Amino acid sequence: xxxxxxxxxxxxLGILLTALYLxxxxxxxxxxxxxxxxxxxVSILLGYLAWVDHDPALALLAGxxxxxxxxxxxxxxxxxxxxxxxxxxxxxxxQRVASHALAAVAVAIxxxxxxxxxxxPGLPPVPGGAFPFVLLLEGLxxxxxxxxxxxxxxxxxxxxNAVVYAGALFAGGFPLFLEVVIFLDVLGVVLVAVILxxxxxxxxxPEEEYLEELTG
Amino acid sequence: xxxxxxxxxxxLVLLAPASGAxxxxxxxxxxxxxxxxxxxxxxxxAGTALLILPGEGLFGPYFGLDRLxxxxxxxxxxxxxxxxxxxxxxxxxxxxxxxxxxxYYGLLGAFALAMxxxxxxxxxxxxxxxxxxxxVASALLIVLExxxxxxxxxxxxxxxxxxxxxxxxxxxxxxYRETGTLDAFTLAAHPPPLTSSLILVVGLAxxxxxxxxxxxxxxxxxxxxxxxAPSPVSALFSGVLLPTALYAFLRVYDVVPEPVPADLxxxxxxxxxxxxxxxxxxxQQQRSFKRMLAYSSMENMGVxxxxxxxxxxxxxxxxxxxxxxxxxxxxxxxxxxxxxRRVGTPQMSQVRDLRHRLPATSAAWALSGLAVxxxxxxxxxxxxxxxxxxxxxxxxxAVAGVLLLALVVAFLGVNAQLGRMIFLEDPQGPSSPLPExxxxxxxxxxxxxxxxxxGLVSLPYLSDAIRAAAAIxxxxxx
Numbered sequence: 001x002x003x004x005x006x007x008x009x010x011x012x013l014g015i016l017l018t019a020l021y022l023x024x025x026x027x028x029x030x031x032x033x034x035x036x037x038x039x040x041x042v043s044i045l046l047g048y049l050a051w052v053d054h055d056p057a058l059a060l061l062a063g064x065x066x067x068x069x070x071x072x073x074x075x076x077x078x079x080x081x082x083x084x085x086x087x088x089x090x091x092x093x094x095q096r097v098a099s100h101a102l103a104a105v106a107v108a109i110x111x112x113x114x115x116x117x118x119x120x121p122g123l124p125p126v127p128g129g130a131f132p133f134v135l136l137l138e139g140l141x142x143x144x145x146x147x148x149x150x151x152x153x154x155x156x157x158x159x160x161n162a163v164v165y166a167g168a169l170f171a172g173g174f175p176l177f178l179e180v181v182i183f184l185d186v187l188g189v190v191l192v193a194v195i196l197x198x199x200x201x202x203x204x205x206p207e208e209e210y211l212e213e214l215t216g
Numbered sequence: 217x218x219x220x221x222x223x224x225x226x227x228l229v230l231l232a233p234a235s236g237a238x239x240x241x242x243x244x245x246x247x248x249x250x251x252x253x254x255x256x257x258x259x260x261x262a263g264t265a266l267l268i269l270p271g272e273g274l275f276g277p278y279f280g281l282d283r284l285x286x287x288x289x290x291x292x293x294x295x296x297x298x299x300x301x302x303x304x305x306x307x308x309x310x311x312x313x314x315x316x317x318x319x320y321y322g323l324l325g326a327f328a329l330a331m332x333x334x335x336x337x338x339x340x341x342x343x344x345x346x347x348x349x350x351x352v353a354s355a356l357l358i359v360l361e362x363x364x365x366x367x368x369x370x371x372x373x374x375x376x377x378x379x380x381x382x383x384x385x386x387x388x389x390x391x392y393r394e395t396g397t398l399d400a401f402t403l404a405a406h407p408p409p410l411t412s413s414l415i416l417v418v419g420l421a422x423x424x425x426x427x428x429x430x431x432x433x434x435x436x437x438x439x440x441x442x443x444x445a446p447s448p449v450s451a452l453f454s455g456v457l458l459p460t461a462l463y464a465f466l467r468v469y470d471v472v473p474e475p476v477p478a479d480l481x482x483x484x485x486x487x488x489x490x491x492x493x494x495x496x497x498x499x500q501q502q503r504s505f506k507r508m509l510a511y512s513s514m515e516n517m518g519v520x521x522x523x524x525x526x527x528x529x530x531x532x533x534x535x536x537x538x539x540x541x542x543x544x545x546x547x548x549x550x551x552x553x554x555x556x557r558r559v560g561t562p563q564m565s566q567v568r569d570l571r572h573r574l575p576a577t578s579a580a581w582a583l584s585g586l587a588v589x590x591x592x593x594x595x596x597x598x599x600x601x602x603x604x605x606x607x608x609x610x611x612x613x614a615v616a617g618v619l620l621l622a623l624v625v626a627f628l629g630v631n632a633q634l635g636r637m638i639f640l641e642d643p644q645g646p647s648s649p650l651p652e653x654x655x656x657x658x659x660x661x662x663x664x665x666x667x668x669x670x671g672l673v674s675l676p677y678l679s680d681a682i683r684a685a686a687a688i689x690x691x692x693x694x
Contacts, residue, residue, distance in 0.1 A: 118416045119390060136386055143379045152375050159382040163389065171389040175398060176341045180385065183345055187352055187378055195374060198314070198359055199367045 005127045008169070011045045012128030015165065016108070019138040019158060023104035026097055028150050032077045035154045039069035042161045046168050057178050058168060064178075065164065068185040069157055076192045077150055100145060104138060111137040123170055132166035135159075149199070153192050160184045222271035222281060228262035229289055229332055233296065237325030245317040249304060252321035256293075256300035259328065263293030268677050270684070280338030280401050283684040288335045288456075288463050290681070291539060295455040295546050296328040299448035302550050302659045306448055309557045314362045326353040327452065331460045340388055340398040340467060344381065347428060347464050350457060351377045358445045369440035376437040380427020384464075387420035391471065400467045407473035414472065415480055421468040422487060428461035430514045431521065432491040439502075442510030443562070447553025450506065451546035454513040459538045462517065466524060470689065476527070484525035485615055491518030492622035500629040504562040505555070508633060509548050512588050515626045516541045516596075522619055523603040530606025532686035532693050537590075537599025539682060540667045544587030544596060547663035551581035554660075555637075558650045564633055568642040573650045578638045580660035585634040587667045589627040595670025 018038035025031050043065035050058035115130040123129055139162055142155035163184070167177050236255030240248040265271075267290040271281040281289075303324070307317055315323065330353050334346030351374055358370040392398055394417065395408045408414060427434035438458075442450045472480060492515050499511035516537065523534025552562075554577045559567050570578035587594040600623060607616035669675055686693040 114416075118412045122394065122411060122413045133386075136383070140379060140383070143375065149371060149375075156375060156379060156382075159379055163382055163385050166386060166389050170393050174341070174389060174392050175339070176345075180341060180345060183348060184382070184385075187348065187374075190352060190355070190374070195355065195367070195371055198356075199371065 007048055008045065009127035011041050011048075012131040012165075014041045015045075015135060015161070016128075016131050019135050020101070020104050020108070022142060022154060022158065023138065024097055024101035028081055028148065029078070031151060031154055032074050032081070035157050036070050036074040038161055039065055039157065042165055042168075043070060046164070049168055053172075055172075060178060061164065061168070061181055064181065064185060068188065069160070073153075073157065073188055073192055076189075076196075077153065080150060080192070080196055103141060103145070107137050107141050108134050126169050129169060132162050132169060135162035135165060138162075149196065153188075153196075157188060160188065220269060222266065222269055222273065223275055225262045225265040225269065226271060226275060226279065226281060226336055229259055229266065229293060230329065230336060232256070232259035232262060233325040233329040233332060237322045237329060240321040240325060241318050243318065248318040248321055252300050252303075252325060255325065256297040256328070259293045259332070260297040263290040264677075266290065267681050270681065274338060274401060277399075278337055278339045278342055280399075281336060282401070283681060283688050284463070284466075285335045287535065287539070287681045287685045288459065289332060290678070291542050292328065292331045292335065292456045292460065295452055295542055296324075296331075298546060298550075298659050298663055299451050300324060302451070302553070302655070303446075303448045305653060305655045306446055306553050306557065310361055310446070312362055314359045314366075315356065320357070320360065323353055323357050324449070324452075327357065327449075329353075331456060334460055334464060338399050338401045340391070340400050340403075343400070343464050343467060344385055344388055347384075347425070347461055348378070348381050350428075350460070351381070354445075354449065354453070354457070357449045358441055360446045360449075361444075363444065365440075366444040369437075369444035373437040373441040376434065377428050380424050380434050382424070383420050383427075384424030384468075387417045387424060387468065390420070391417045391468070395471075400470065404467075404470040407471055410473055410477060415477065418468060418472055418480055419483060421465055422484060425461050425465035425468070426487060426521075429458050429465065429521065430491070430517050431487045432494045432514075432518070435491065435495075435514055438514055439507045439510040442513065443504055443506040447506075447549045447556070450510075450552075451549040454510065454549060455542035455546040458513060458517050459520075459542065462520060462524070462538070466689065469524065481525055481527075485522055485612070488518045488521030488523075488525055489615060489618050489622075491515070491521065492626075493518075493618060496622040496626040496629065499626060502633075503564060505564050505567070505633070505637065506549070506552055506562050508564070508630065509545065509552060509588075512548075512626060512630050513541075513545055515622060516545070516588065519600060519603060519619065519623070522615065523599075523606065526603065526606045526610060526612065526615070527692060528606055529609065529693065530603045531689060532683065533599045533602025533604075533606060535599075535682050535686050536602065536670070537596055539678070540595030540599055540670045541588060543663040543670075544584050544594065544667035547580060547660040547667070548584035548588055550656075550660040550663070551577050551584060554652070554656045555581070558652075564637055567637040568640050569647045570638045573647050574652055575649070576652050576657040577660065580657065580664055582634060582638055583668070584660065584664045585630050587664055589630050590623055591627070591631075593671040594667050596667065598671050 018034050022034050043062045046058050046062035111134040112130045115133045139155050139158035232255045236252050240252045266286045270286045274280040330349035355370050355374045359366045430438040495511045495515035499508050502508040520534040520537050523530040590596045590600040
């Protein structure tokens, strides 16, 4: 069997690669698949740590991640894509793919250095310990640079994955962690299921037509 | 004897909006409204009792009160009650509302509950849940008027606020790793040693909670949400939601041992100053009066953040500013709601001669405009004066200079634009007076008078509570 540190490093690397892929893809369908894969990798890590540490809370978190972020939210997002054909690809994103990818790599390097200089010395030497912090900033980058609402949901999910990942690696015993993650999941479902549905019933037109009104 | 128990009032301040949210779901709109109004008054009574008693100490492992939380609990309860009472007239004029009155009052109660919960817990994790809960409860309220722009505003609000709050959660994970506890009172009493990791924790919390406070550059949700929400909800957003988020940051900031390191202090000051300056200039360019008021709130939060960063007298000024601003800005949004309903447009260029068309409302609006821009003798003026004095006393002359610039620019911008709407004649000829009900004018006048009295006299309990709250925060009043 692989040592725990190897599993953490291997899965962490996979999570990081999905984060970089998310930044460089402009088609929404593959983005949904990528965020589901990233959530699956996080849940695999949680499940593995739950098994090694005999921690039922981590096992529950892994199950929750699979149910909500691997299955339910991606399912709702795919339905949204079918309902709104114009959401199939982010508007104007094809011209920005290269800059998004470059920015993603730059953010990853900067985040890694910040982690090593500030947090790293005080934390246990876990392989890929900087990855949750990198993932957090990659999620923020996605939220701030993308205009498609569905892609922004994926930025939010990536941030949530980063928090769960960090919690599993560093903050064992964090009080109410399970409740906090459930709360984040509820918010994720509210985001995609409720507000997007309202948008569909009230608006029903491409984003750029009404975004003009909220300026200044 | 039982009435002097803080625990009783703590239960009541939480149970009143909770029961209001649940019981107002009865399928009779008038009954639903009466329940919401009654329970909001109960919450106000409990908040006032906590201010008078005052409520202090820990109540079980998760709840705890001190003079700072008492002050904010009263503030939230007061604006929640006035917004609930102001809602009737507003809802009556909403064409095809997205929410039924029952759902509206239910969400309003849940929104207030989330804020009151945030202020009454001592555990920073639960506090985070409370702040995040405000997003869930209030997002749908923004969509009430069913405009495409409202949906977009709700979307931006939810996604940006949640993304910011995820950063705060990350900060709390790291804080727990550093200290082994998330109890704010314990951490304030026994601060952990200062490390680079702790500085990063506070920095992440500043950006995270700062998103909800409306600090630049994470403020982009604020003008959209404030301008698209119905006016009673905008009043809650501006008056108490932003201060509640600032309170959550203040609790994390308390963890830093004295004296606060210069780079951390500079970080807080920079965020506050840049926010105040950017908001002061952006509000000049607005076409909608609600967006202008939203930017004014952002400017005030920037100024209050500067007060937090400076500490001492300036921190007292920040708390006084937050209290007076809550009453003044809620008054301004109620008046804006009445103008919007009666005149039919939020565009400032199309609103003229309000002094003849809506005399009582426009007078309250003019006063609240003066109040939110720190005109003497309103409480906001003294709050800003103490912040400026604090900056000068600590040798931060550049901070004082930039702050003064922001205050002057905001003052000119808000009052010039309000003045044009109120005093300029309508080019299409003399306008006839529009109807104004007592319900529409009473609350704007009542709230702006509280902001005025805060500057004129030492209000029983409230003024004392502000002083006491400033004294308990590390770095606050001696």
